[in-house]
Amino acid sequence: MENVGALSLLLAFCVAIFALFSSIVGAWRKNLFLVAAAQRSVYLVWALITTASGLLLYGLIEGDFRLQYVASHSNKAMPLLYKITAWWGGQEGSLLFWSWILSCYGAVVVFTNRKQFKTIMPWVIGVIMFTQIFFLILNNFVVPPFQLWAIGRGIITLPDGQGLNPLLQTPSMAIHPPMLYLGYVGFIVPFAFAIASLITKQPGDEWIHTTRRWTLVTWLFQTIGITLGMGWAYYVLGWGGYWAWDPVENASVLPWITATAFLHSVMMQEKRGMMKVWNMVLVSATFFLCIFGTMLTRSGLVQSVHAFGISSIGNYFATFLAIGIAATVWLILDRLEFLKSESHLESVVSRESGFLFNNLVLLASCFAVLWGTLFPVISEAVTGEKISVDAPFFNKVNIPIGLFLLFLTGAGPLIAWRRSSPDSLRRNFMWPTIAMFVLMAVLFGAGIRNEYALLSFGLCLFVTATIASEFIKGAIAIAHKESMNVVRATIELTYRNTRRYGGYLVHMGVVVMFVGFTGAAFNKDLIVEASMGKSFNIGRYELKITDIKDGDEENYAWMKAKIDVLVDGQKIDTMEPERRIYKASRQPTSHVDIRRRLNEDLFLNFAAMATQGQGAVIQAYVFPLVSWIWVGFWVVLIGTIICLIPSKIKYSYARTEVVGTTTTNVSKGSHAKT
Amino acid sequence: MKPYMKFGLVIGIVIATLAWLAVGGVNETKTYYKTVAELQQMGDRAQGKRLRVGGDVVKGSIQRSGKEVSFHLVQQDGAAKGQLLKVTYTGSDPLPDTFRDDAQALADGHLNADGSFNANKIQAKCASKYEAKPGQIKPGTEPTNITSKPSRS
Numbered sequence: 053m054e055n056v057g058a059l060s061l062l063l064a065f066c067v068a069i070f071a072l073f074s075s076i077v078g079a080w081r082k083n084l085f086l087v088a089a090a091q092r093s094v095y096l097v098w099a100l101i102t103t104a105s106g107l108l109l110y111g112l113i114e115g116d117f118r119l120q121y122v123a124s125h126s127n128k129a130m131p132l133l134y135k136i137t138a139w140w141g142g143q144e145g146s147l148l149f150w151s152w153i154l155s156c157y158g159a160v161v162v163f164t165n166r167k168q169f170k171t172i173m174p175w176v177i178g179v180i181m182f183t184q185i186f187f188l189i190l191n192n193f194v195v196p197p198f199q200l201w202a203i204g205r206g207i208i209t210l211p212d213g214q215g216l217n218p219l220l221q222t223p224s225m226a227i228h229p230p231m232l233y234l235g236y237v238g239f240i241v242p243f244a245f246a247i248a249s250l251i252t253k254q255p256g257d258e259w260i261h262t263t264r265r266w267t268l269v270t271w272l273f274q275t276i277g278i279t280l281g282m283g284w285a286y287y288v289l290g291w292g293g294y295w296a297w298d299p300v301e302n303a304s305v306l307p308w309i310t311a312t313a314f315l316h317s318v319m320m321q322e323k324r325g326m327m328k329v330w331n332m333v334l335v336s337a338t339f340f341l342c343i344f345g346t347m348l349t350r351s352g353l354v355q356s357v358h359a360f361g362i363s364s365i366g367n368y369f370a371t372f373l374a375i376g377i378a379a380t381v382w383l384i385l386d387r388l389e390f391l392k393s394e395s396h397l398e399s400v401v402s403r404e405s406g407f408l409f410n411n412l413v414l415l416a417s418c419f420a421v422l423w424g425t426l427f428p429v430i431s432e433a434v435t436g437e438k439i440s441v442d443a444p445f446f447n448k449v450n451i452p453i454g455l456f457l458l459f460l461t462g463a464g465p466l467i468a469w470r471r472s473s474p475d476s477l478r479r480n481f482m483w484p485t486i487a488m489f490v491l492m493a494v495l496f497g498a499g500i501r502n503e504y505a506l507l508s509f510g511l512c513l514f515v516t517a518t519i520a521s522e523f524i525k526g527a528i529a530i531a532h533k534e535s536m537n538v539v540r541a542t543i544e545l546t547y548r549n550t551r552r553y554g555g556y557l558v559h560m561g562v563v564v565m566f567v568g569f570t571g572a573a574f575n576k577d578l579i580v581e582a583s584m585g586k587s588f589n590i591g592r593y594e595l596k597i598t599d600i601k602d603g604d605e606e607n608y609a610w611m612k613a614k615i616d617v618l619v620d621g622q623k624i625d626t627m628e629p630e631r632r633i634y635k636a637s638r639q640p641t642s643h644v645d646i647r648r649r650l651n652e653d654l655f656l657n658f659a660a661m662a663t664q665g666q667g668a669v670i671q672a673y674v675f676p677l678v679s680w681i682w683v684g685f686w687v688v689l690i691g692t693i694i695c696l697i698p699s700k701i702k703y704s705y706a707r708t709e710v711v712g713t714t715t716t717n718v719s720k721g722s723h724a725k726t
Numbered sequence: 727m728k729p730y731m732k733f734g735l736v737i738g739i740v741i742a743t744l745a746w747l748a749v750g751g752v753n754e755t756k757t758y759y760k761t762v763a764e765l766q767q768m769g770d771r772a773q774g775k776r777l778r779v780g781g782d783v784v785k786g787s788i789q790r791s792g793k794e795v796s797f798h799l800v801q802q803d804g805a806a807k808g809q810l811l812k813v814t815y816t817g818s819d820p821l822p823d824t825f826r827d828d829a830q831a832l833a834d835g836h837l838n839a840d841g842s843f844n845a846n847k848i849q850a851k852c853a854s855k856y857e858a859k860p861g862q863i864k865p866g867t868e869p870t871n872i873t874s875k876p877s878r879s
Contacts, residue, residue: 400732438759445751
């Protein structure tokens with residue numbers, strides 16, 4: 053069976069090479085037969101990788117412990133869901149998963165576009181297959197998933213496997229990697245279209261229109277993946293937080309930042325025909341950062357002092373990145389004249405400049421995160437000393453950037469294209485600004501002295517007010533004209549221009565998330581070593597330990613504390629933080645208990661048994677407003693889905709939207725948006 | 727070209743501010759990664775710097791007295807194999823469960839004038855070969871650079 057799996061991977065590798073060449077030669081020689089053959093080959097690659105993946109999954113589910121991968125990531129006792137999860141729980145399997153998703157995307161792209169874009173499709177296939185070949189090299193020759201124990205080890209099979217890392221055995225970790233992968237891998241589609249349109253010297257922005265949905269969907273997947281990761285870190289790792297700026301997290305957020313910048317700056321190209329080179333750079337940067345992120349998490353590049361199992365895999369990635377980036381840079385430079393801007397910036401106070409600054413600070417943030425993540429590597433190369441930077445560095449740079457972006461979120465969409473008159477500025481921004489300062493004064497009066505927190509709450513209200521005013525103005529106008537009630541008018545308004553109002557909703561979600569982030573300024577934490585019957589205070593809570601127990605299960609040993617939560621002497625809850633030590637891996641895990649409320653979470657972690665006596669070490673945290681992050685995420689999700697629904701009125705809105713612009717895009721008037 | 731001048735100015739200000747923040751951030755938080763042997767080579771230069779020293783916990787060296795825990799780290803490989811460093815832990819977090827004899831540990835703190843090391847954070851990993859895979863983390867400790875998170879992506 054493992055031979056069939058390995059063979060189909062090898063065949064997939066050969067077919068992918070064939071697809072690459074026949075596609076490019078076919079485009080070159082205008083040989084439709086070869087192009088068609090390449091398209092079929094894409095399906096075949098998908099079928100072959102699917103076969104291999106299916107076999108690996110079968111091995112994981114059935115417990116075929118002759119396979120190294122199965123033995124080290126699955127065991128008999130695990131529930132089915134986590135046996136499947138084990139597919140992406142380790143190096144070999146997760147790279148196969150990458151390959152598989154890539155081949156799925158390839159097949160879907162070919163299927164949905166087979167009748168159109170005759171000139172660029174061969175090149176799109178070429179780019180996708182080039183990447184596919186790279187991953188198949190890894191799957192076949194570097195980290196093959198179908199390794200048997202017997203090779204050089206004298207073991208033929210094991211009675212039972214190691215099981216999946218217990219920390220990964222939670223539902224959100226089961227879906228987090230697939231989401232992130234869908235987001236990471238999916239960015240190859242916009243990238244492939246961009247490159248293909250550069251190669252074939254396509255006039256216009258066809259690739260942007262074609263890939264707009266792809267971009268949005270993959271961005272959404274990345275967002276879901278990152279948020280799930282945050283949620284997981286929050287309730288599984290038990291260290292009391294959702295973001296630690298560690299290299300793995302940074303790797304996942306880097307492409308998300310550039311993708312966000314790209315989503316915004318393409319609007320400049322669609323509306324005004326500007327920033328064409330920049331968009332090429334952004335879409336390429338996003339794709340390469342996706343690959344880079346995979347490399348960072350897979351190769352142990354950054355955690356070098358503690359890189360267990362340093363593998364040569366990093367070199368393969370580095371080579372791929374070097375070739376890819378060099379080719380892309382050359383291509384962009386060579387095609388510069390096709391990317392000339394069709395119009396110019398006219399004023400600092402304009403929608404264009406809003407986008408420009410949005411991009412500038414997003415990129416600055418991306419650069420700072422990248423720099424901080426690679427600081428140990430860079431400093432070692434330059435000074436010979438390995439120096440790392442910690443979370444405070446990232447916070448120091450990114451908090452001001454975040455606040456500036458928050459401001460732009462409110463201000464940008466309300467500033468007119470080209471230039472804004474002082475009068476319209478006053479009309480749009482007077483009340484939101486007043487509201488902002490009133491709120492800040494009130495909060496200051498209430499005793500909040502943290503400048504960033506004050507500013508953040510103020511800006512959150514500012515943005516909310518601007519977004520609300522947009523909805524209200526539009527809805528009232530429609531309600532008047534069509535004599536509807538306001539609620540229906542709001543829905544109608546959104547439906548008429550889903551992209552614009554969906555976008556506002558996404559912005560609103562971001563604001564809600566920012567409220568949650570700002571809560572972190574008021575976190576409280578406490579570590580106590582307490583025995584039964586003792587009580588201690590954190591925030592407004594009085595915590596009383598009523599019981600400490602330990603016990604033994606089949607899979608793990610556990611220790612548990614029972615803690616009564618009192619407010620003003622009234623018992624409101626009982627919480628039971630638990631600590632488990634898994635027997636197979638000897639790995640301890642925390643099962644924190646969180647009392648989630650909209651205003652604040654009470655978070656208790658059983659950190660350890662006390663060093664002396666019968667007590668327990670309890671870490672208690674109060675996290676104000678943390679739930680707002682998850683609420684905001686749902687708003688972002690809904691907003692993005694609304695953006696994906698086609699607008700009811702496509703053409704007329706676009707024209708009214710951009711009165712005064714003279715570019716060719718506008719006369720095409722194809723896409724209405726913010 | 728006047729708008730472009732203005733743009734240039736604003737962009738310059740934004741970048742300069744961020745660069746200033748970044749430099750400040752680096753200086754505040756930079757931590758030198760050293761092995762026990764490298765730390766000894768640094769000599770006096772190690773004074774006053776924030777350091778993160780990696781080595782193996784010497785068997786039987788862990789001693790607890792009240793809240794303080796002291797132990798020895800040993801250089802595991804290379805030419806200077808066997809060099810020792812005395813570490814005293816005075817932090818408030820409970821020590822990770824993985825911190826025991828023979829574990830690989832990272833001590834975060836400062837070098838004292840007498841050549842011993844004062845740590846306020848300890849991170850540790852089991853030295854067991856079977857577990858020596860990327861992506862295992864001990865809960866209860868901050869998932870910083872010592873361990874990659876379990877293969878999340």
